[in-house]
Amino acid sequence: MRKIFFLLAAAALATGAPAQRRLPVIVPLGRPAPAPALVGIDALRADFAAQSGGTTVYFASDSSGLVPAARAVLAAQAAWLRRHPEIVVRIEGSGEHGDTRDHALAVGAKRAEEVRLHLILMGVPAAQLSAMSWGKERPGAGRAVTILVR
């Protein structure tokens, strides 16, 4: 039934009907459909992002040193990862877009490795962590993102 109403409305729009023409009133039947429940890795990713204050830490230009804000995020990430020893994450580092290609690749690798080492320091088993660099190949310069892979 609802489908038909949508079709009518769509047909009316498609023919460019003037506004004063009488349109069928669309009445939603029953309760609104619930938002799709997050399951599996998506739910875990959302929980990880919410509880650790973000998946991303930012760096000063050309630097791979952790600023205090980054340490706070990583402390929360580490706590979450310790509670989920079954989870494996990949840390993706990025360089600056204004940098040369190869230097940016190395800077991104250093940043990802800095995050990996810091998480190990905070008690996360190394087996849960891997690191790689995007250099300047992806949007989002100057950061390292922790991504749940499984």
Place this chain on the structure above:
Amino acid sequence: MTRSFLNFPLVVAALGLASPVGAQDVQPGAPAATVIAIPPLTTPDSGSKGNEMLAVAWQATQLIEADLRQTSEVMVLKPNQKDYYSYPEVTAPTFSKWRAAGAKALVTGFVQARADGRFTVGCYVYDVDKGRELARKGVVVAGGDIRRAAHKCSGLAYTAITGAPGMFDTRIAYVAESGTGDATVKRIALMDSDGFNHSYVTMGDTLVLTPRLAPHAERIAFVSYAGGTPHVALLDLGSKQQTPLVPVQVTSFAPRFSPDGGRIVFSMMQGQNCDIYVVGAGGGAARRLTTSPGIDTDASFSPDGSKIVFESDRGGSQQLYVMNADGSDQRRISFGFGGHAAPAWSPDGEWIAFTLRGPNGRRIGIMKPDGSGEKLLTNGPNDDGPSWAASSRELAFQRPDRTGRPGIFRVTLDDSQPRQMTIPQAGSDPDWSGVMD
């Protein structure tokens, strides 16, 4: 070097080597173009075969003209079909006619049909003022390869005039780009330097970066993200076989072949340290050349293979260093404001090209291998990745075009404006090969 050649012109001509016409005038910053005449090539054949060969000869003439027109050292008098000459005049041109036309150099030649269906193409280069032959060359090509024969003639003329190898019969590898942001697809592409024979050598299913051709373009080293970690891969262009240079779990990048093709230098991460390594082009154990903490990358061999220029941020900012090929005697050569990155040693050994990272963005520059004579060639602000032409008088580099798409440009050392090269889509990371055999 070029002056000593001039002292022995007869020996040089006999050897078919370069006898530069006014090469001493051609210095960066002081362009002096040599006027060259290219009347239409002729043929010894007669009848309908002769007409057919004349058509091919005219095609070759126009290709030679187009080649030489790309250079800043040579100024071409437009070929005119009324300047036709007979076959015997190929080796006995009327110098007075070309002297009157203002030409300093002259190219003559012929196209001859062979019994096997292929063509013989002969080319001669003359010093018009002296009425003397400078160089000659004959090549046999299949019908479809008249372009390559013309490139050989162009190279012969360019070398005779400038003393530098021509870059007409060379190839360019680059990264072809489509899409934007996370959806960017990058493929390694390969083409002749005049834009012909374009092909893609990777499929686009994996992110790839920085192709580097072996000296005669028979192999390509590049960075592949296959498996998730960027690593150096080697692709044989004949067999299409792809192999990793070092274990793929370790981040490795910035490969470059040695001038003899026997070794490859590259960068590899170990923890947070990025150092330069060398490995035989056939594989084997990599040898570490640098040990400083920080990022050492973008190594490039000197033409004799004895030295390596690279960039390092060991001093706080990216700067250029030169070391022996075994890693000994590392010396900083770049100073001054801004970072110097992505060095490339010229094929003639005279210059090191680099990307300057300064307050006005990224620009391409050159300096002598001892760090003197620094000079910027482009205005930026997003230029990167200089790669030398075989002539050592021109560089390819990447720069976004007016619409912001990554493009490939070429610039000469003589203060002329960079020109965009024509490629089928957006492109970056150009690498220019040596002259094909």
